[in-house]
Amino acid sequence: MARVNLVSKDNDSGLSVDLKVMTEALKRLGHDVVWADFRDAGMRECDAAIFLETPSEALLSFARRTVFVPNPDCLDDDEIKLIDRFDHVWAKSQTMHRIAAELPVRHLVLTGFATPDRSRPKKRRKHTVLHMAGRSTAKNTAAVVEAWHRHGAELPPLAITADWDLSFLGLTLPQNAEHLGHVDRGEVANLLNTYAIHLLPSRAEGWGHGIVEGLLCGAQVVTTDADPMNAHVRPEFGWLLPAADEEMSGRVRCKRVDPEDVAVAVKEAAALPAKDRAARGRLGRAHALARNEAFHAAVRDAMGELLS
Template identity: 35%
Template sequence: MPVLNLIAWDNGVGLSRDLRLLAAALERAGFEVHLSPIGRGKLRKWLRPVWMHLRLFGERLRHGSEHFTYDANVMLEHIRTEDIPFARRNFFVPNPEWCLWSDVSLLPRVDAVLAKTVHAESIFGEHGHRVAHIGFTSEDRHDPSVRRERTFFHLAGRSKNKGTQRLIELWSRHPEWPMLTVVQSPREAKPIDPPVANIDHRVDYVDDAELRRLQNGNWFHLCLSETEGFGHYLVEAMSVAAVTVTTDAAPMNELVQRDRGVLVGYNATGIQHLATTYFFDEHLLEAEVERLLALPDEELQRLGDAAREWFLANDRGFSRRLQVALEPLLG
């Protein structure tokens, strides 16, 4: 049984979730998994390479220079050169919006890029490197016992890439619209001054049970990402059979398509590392909100059911996609 070592910064949010989901899927696919989470703190960041070099020296003394601890390293978000000598093969799972040019310069030292999206596949394919598409998955947040209302939800968290401030400003100009609940980290939130009656801005800690209630209790999830490495909050919205509204640009429109959600065009772009960022068009969003509010419940249910069906099929297929991608690379 091949032994895979998963390496990522254990940041308590997206990357920690990625580690857990990827480990579970690899184990279902028949691999033995070892986790190497990298703790938070600058001291750990500076000392880890030194420690890894000392560890490698000790292992080579005990086992010889041809010994490998793992069949493969799987490095998430950044390439860790100090880990490369421990594995026979080395794979990189990037998020283009956080991939540094220093990572790009190290691509020749890894055996393949494992792409979460077709968008990432095309970006790294252009660099002439071997790319295997694996896709990804997210947590199933569905709770059918929660009563759903024709209200809106926006899960911003710590991210700066979700169009949150522009969304709040737009909603503030429409007091006739239903309640919008925004969950945002205090590190990123700006106070709404003066407060707006139809915006519930949650900047305190929201526990998982309350977050799940909010995800299931709102018919409409506004996920107006500028860019995504994968898009967990979009996919979690689809898992609860919500009507998911996102930006009509890659990779968001790979996940949410018109038969299972709502796409809003953009009117400006930017660059964040290797990714293009897309900024939703406020006039187009206004028109979509008005259209959604006029839709009958049956149409909302149809869109939500289609979204959940896609989520379940994607989740079921993740382990198999990993197996198909990795077996020839490990060979």
């Protein structure tokens, strides 16, 4: 058993999920795991420190071996300057692996990642659409809203969760749509299992927990045809929207989707017979579960190599 420090920030969002996922993976292997805030000046001495998205030069000396798990959409020049200080860099996605392969890393591992299973099989689904933006403005919410402005009468009802008012992006709520505002983490599982269609056309993702959560819950998931989104969702059980390049975020180029493509995909998902929806939902869930288990196997192998 090794003493492992997970270094990041508990932000009640994606990084909080990352911390929980990595903690579970390491505890499965029998390691002693504690969390440390990357802003602290010190932490307990440990056999390995794993930095999730947020490296800290001040904390490197407290660990015998170190790992950096970057997100490409947040990777900045200051973090890149530190990247050769880490014994391992673990890549969640093919995109991150490609970017890191061009940087002076000591040892690069494609681990993938995992997402908690929040499915409630007995929950009755509404034949409606869920767009979960949360704190992020990088979910192509403008294209989603515009699709309902143009075609709302032909589409199922839409529910939007966002911690910000739509006017922040200059948007207005269309007919046949509601804005649920901020949703507590405890209520998220209820929403995930209530809505039949999950519309998550992200502009960029480090991993995309929201997309995978939908698959694990057996929903029909519509997302962007770009990595890592299209590694989660495949045409045989979901919908991939054509993507156009926009500005850079970190080390990746954001993607834009067209409202017309959004409307077409949602109409197709809504028109599926119940039997086909169930079959596609099972395929999507199986795909997500397999990727979860592949991550646990990759962490087992990578930790063995790191600590040897």
